[in-house]
Amino acid sequence: MSVTTTATAPATHAATADRTACAPLPVLGRDVTVPLVTGGDVTYAALDYAASAPALQRVWDDVAAYAPYYGSVHRGAGYLSQLSTDLFENARRTVAEFLGCRPADQVVFTRSTTDSLNLLARALPAGCQVFVFETEHHASLLPWRDAQVTFLDAPRTPRQAVETLERALADRDPHGPALVCVTGASNVTGELWPVRELAAAAHAHGARIVLDAAQLAPHHPVSVRDLDVDWVAFSGHKLYAPFGAGVLAGRADWLAAADPYLAGGGASRKVTRREDGGVAVEWHESAARHEAGSPNVIGAYSIASACKALTEAGFDALVARERHLIDTVRAGLAEVPEVRILSLFGDDAPRVGVISFVVEGWNSSHFAAALSAEYGIGVRDGLFCAHPLVRTLLGADPGTQGECGAPEAAPGEKSLNAIRVSFGAGTPDEHVERFVRAVSELVRDGAKWRYRTEDGRCVPAV
Secondary structure (H helix, E strand, O other), X not given: OOOOOOOOOOOOOOOOOOHHHOOOOOEOOXXXXXXXXXXXXXXXXXXXOOOOOOOEHHHHHHHHHHHHHOOOOOOOOOHHHHHHHHHHHHHHHHHHHHOOOOOOOEEXXXXXXXXXXXXXXXXXXXXXXXXXXXXXXXXXXXXXOOOEEEXXXXXXXXXHHHHHHHHHHHOOOOOOOEEEEEEOEOOOOOEEOOHHHHHHHHHHOOOEEEEEOOOOOOOOOOOHHHHOOOEEEEEHHHOOOOOOOEEEEEOOHHHHHOOXXXXXXXXXXXXXXXXXXXXXXXXXXXXXXHOOOOOOHXXXXXXXXXXXXXXXXXXXXXXXXXXXXXXXXXXXHHOOOOEEEOOOOOOOOOEOOEEEEEEOOOOHHHHHHHHHHXXXXXXXXXXXXXXXXXXXXXXXXXXXXXXXXXXXXXXXXXXXXXXXXXXXXXXXXXXXXXXXXXXXXHHHHOOOOOEEEEOOEEEEXX
């Protein structure tokens, strides 16, 4: 018996760049209805893709087809184990193809972008210097605790980003290893970073570079080879796959030289007793070295399925349609004088479907709560796990308190937080149009309901 999979199927067609030829991709939850505090129900508008994108229906169907054939990989002689092993390793090859990896690159399956970057941090050679902009998500800002880290100030143009990095690298010890960590697209502003130019600057100064593609890969093609980055990391749950799986892909040498990220079965090639009573271990040099334990086969397969689905839909068409949604939101917000969109690089900067803003006279948590309770629109409020960046964009003192979620502030009180709307391949036009209308109505007419703060969140009062 066999199971039909998409992990190894070749891309058979490509969509045109015409937006009208690219309908929203079917995603789970597209027909879910939610109650409104003002009465009645409405179809939920999921506009928090930057946190977690809904799973593609295609991915869910592929996982459901595989589920009856579930088996542990690499360790069993039975048919289901062999089938699962083939599917797992085919998924690795699919991801490598999706990312344009070089022949010698490795694809390691992890739990998330955070896990991937922590794995790389554990694999840094001794004495490695790390350079990271303060604008990074905490997943790429914080893992480098055992390295000598230089935090770079937020640039205000892509050119300034490259110049800032070049100056910092020119001042480093040229004899030791170095790593640059940079995002591909900001999880706060959605702006695209000059990855290829930053990679060139890093390599010119003898440094390597890792790309946090968590926000880039779901929206634009990412090629390790074309961008000339050394590693790329991303999460499945932002790429229209379920939670619990991620990827670190790139050069094998630092990974093969480092102790396993986790010690255990699967990472070990040979374990023997020593004469002194201890054990001697030979670790794998392949990606398995950092995949100890029973791997998340379904997670890896779902990522591969999402890679295939996006490739077959055609990124040209997906990007063109998303640009239309971005223009709709930005034009709508521009009609509301009280709204200020947050940006590093300016209005003309290319971006993905991630837009953060503040509304004069509103606590951002209050505004987001009203969007949900009165309009059925799900957005994010807070500092988006990018505290230094949001503080910079809001002009706040570096020591001002603020958290990833909404701070303790009642409706109407000033607080250090913002609102983020984000969307992607599964977003219907109606959802962003409803969002734009809701923002305009809330600013003009105020909230229809009373709200209170509960456990740090703004919620409707009952």
